[in-house]
Amino acid sequence: MTTVMVVDDHPMWRDGVGRDLTEAGFEVVATADSVRSATERAAAVRPDVVLMDMHLPDGSGADATASVLQASPATRILVLSASSEREDVLEAVKAGASGYLVKSASAEELREAVTATADGQAIFTPGLAGLVLGEYRRMATAPADADNPAPTLTDRETDVLRFVAKGLSAKQIATRLGISHRTVENHVQASLRKLQLSNRVELARYAIEQGLD
Amino acid sequence: MTSSGMLPLWRAAQVFRFASLLYAGAVQYRVNQYYAHRSLSWVVFALVLVWSGIAAVLYSTERRRRPIVIVEVVVTLVLMSSTLLVGPASYFQHHQVVPTSFWSTNAVVSVALLAGPWWGMASAAVVGLSALAICGQLTNISFDATLPILLAVGLALGYGSRVVRQAQERLEQAIRLEAATHERERLAREVHDTTLQVLAYVKRRGSEIGGATTELATLAGDQESALRRLLSRQAAGPLDTDGDLAAALQRALPADVTFSAPADPIRLPAATLSELVAAVSAALDNTARHAGPGARSFVLVEDLGGEVVVTVRDDGSGMPHGRLAEARAEGRLGVSSSIEGRLTALGGRAEVVTAPGEGTEWELTVPVKEGR
Numbered sequence: 001m002t003t004v005m006v007v008d009d010h011p012m013w014r015d016g017v018g019r020d021l022t023e024a025g026f027e028v029v030a031t032a033d034s035v036r037s038a039t040e041r042a043a044a045v046r047p048d049v050v051l052m053d054m055h056l057p058d059g060s061g062a063d064a065t066a067s068v069l070q071a072s073p074a075t076r077i078l079v080l081s082a083s084s085e086r087e088d089v090l091e092a093v094k095a096g097a098s099g100y101l102v103k104s105a106s107a108e109e110l111r112e113a114v115t116a117t118a119d120g121q122a123i124f125t126p127g128l129a130g131l132v133l134g135e136y137r138r139m140a141t142a143p144a145d146a147d148n149p150a151p152t153l154t155d156r157e158t159d160v161l162r163f164v165a166k167g168l169s170a171k172q173i174a175t176r177l178g179i180s181h182r183t184v185e186n187h188v189q190a191s192l193r194k195l196q197l198s199n200r201v202e203l204a205r206y207a208i209e210q211g212l213d
Numbered sequence: 214m215t216s217s218g219m220l221p222l223w224r225a226a227q228v229f230r231f232a233s234l235l236y237a238g239a240v241q242y243r244v245n246q247y248y249a250h251r252s253l254s255w256v257v258f259a260l261v262l263v264w265s266g267i268a269a270v271l272y273s274t275e276r277r278r279r280p281i282v283i284v285e286v287v288v289t290l291v292l293m294s295s296t297l298l299v300g301p302a303s304y305f306q307h308h309q310v311v312p313t314s315f316w317s318t319n320a321v322v323s324v325a326l327l328a329g330p331w332w333g334m335a336s337a338a339v340v341g342l343s344a345l346a347i348c349g350q351l352t353n354i355s356f357d358a359t360l361p362i363l364l365a366v367g368l369a370l371g372y373g374s375r376v377v378r379q380a381q382e383r384l385e386q387a388i389r390l391e392a393a394t395h396e397r398e399r400l401a402r403e404v405h406d407t408t409l410q411v412l413a414y415v416k417r418r419g420s421e422i423g424g425a426t427t428e429l430a431t432l433a434g435d436q437e438s439a440l441r442r443l444l445s446r447q448a449a450g451p452l453d454t455d456g457d458l459a460a461a462l463q464r465a466l467p468a469d470v471t472f473s474a475p476a477d478p479i480r481l482p483a484a485t486l487s488e489l490v491a492a493v494s495a496a497l498d499n500t501a502r503h504a505g506p507g508a509r510s511f512v513l514v515e516d517l518g519g520e521v522v523v524t525v526r527d528d529g530s531g532m533p534h535g536r537l538a539e540a541r542a543e544g545r546l547g548v549s550s551s552i553e554g555r556l557t558a559l560g561g562r563a564e565v566v567t568a569p570g571e572g573t574e575w576e577l578t579v580p581v582k583e584g585r
Contacts, residue, residue, distance in 0.1 A: 010407060010410070013411065013414065016414050082409075087477075089476075090476040103410045103414075104468070106417060107418075107421060125471075126471050126473045126511055126513070127472065127473045129473060130473025130475065133475070134474065134475020134477065137475070137515070137517070138475065138477055162515075166511050
């Protein structure tokens, strides 16, 4: 059975989502209300999936994502957030979260997203595609860095991300571009992986420069 | 009273006080041989020095200055009157009041800085007329140059201090207003991220459970949309100023529209902002009317550097090819002219792609200054 941990400092939300997930057949093995408790419990119970809120009393969702992944590297993180927190969501995704769902999503969408996340898929909602697309464009215009060149999207990846951001399903995109459903998924995964990899290189380099390594 | 903006003026006035003191000292040194009571004149000059020191120190820091100014006027008048003791009266008939002389201007400067042009001129009149009266020159008032100069000093400095004070007040008001706006935005975000989430959750769960809880779900749903309307109305103000396109759109769009945008703000001038929001709203209204039941809407904002592109898509029934052109040819302009007109006015363009069963997609492109 897929094990889930719910991280949110809002008790009503935490309990509600936990109940939804239990009813849907997931095992909610832990809940947490802060970066610290989330990290400790993730290390102890190693959940398959963590549902992560963006506002915690002792740090951002990105902080929590990074430290939970460090404590339990096999865990996959699904960000649940209000739609107005775009910058925070982008940071969490760069830190390694593999999907993003708005809090107003239905119980059905939540169930599907947790199942897919546990399967290792990226939950690429239109909101996340718009964020990732914007981040690649921002990096393309930022001053070049010879040691760590900014990752770029292929034309095909850009097309796929734009379609996702405009709300087309993977099947619709496959039909429009004349490619397979699987290839669409691969393009989406690749765009996310390049972003996270570049972020890790950046962080590692920063750590070495600061003598923290 | 927070008049920290006045402090530089007060300090400058103390520099003037020092300069006037040098002048008074030079006069005292040159003319004290003609006095009837020379040692008394030095005592008076020493008092001038002492008071100058006290006043300079007191004025140069932030404090309540009214009592000091009152004391200064009285001290100045008393020291001026001491001229009569230093005597002989015959000597002063064609001279200024000694040993204070030019130094007495400082009292006028202080009053003008404290209380503005009217009080500045009034104190100039008191000091100037007293000087004339002490020297017995009141009959010569029309030939005297000192009084008009004192009046000009009182007027100019008083007016200057009033301008500085008003500028300071306006600045403080602007800072307060900005703080209030920030606080409003923070509250709106807070409510959006917490209360609205809970209401949305109650609505969702309530209608899933069904039965009697459906009523609770409906109530929660009503409250949610009422609160959203309140927030967007309250936040409508900033559209008068430059701002972030994504934030402006998010406030204006109905909650069931799926919205995507880059994380970094896209700052646009107020006019562009409100026209774009209006064009997007028009496209969404059109979806609500024509796309059929259950159609979902998506809005994507992209920043391409020299251009900003807003795509409004729905997955509804779409329109047969050429239907828009047809409508235009028949003179029924409606939504397409409303959207295209706004974009053309902004120097941009609006393109629409639609086909039966394929939904409708508007692509709105606006040129923007790079390096905003």
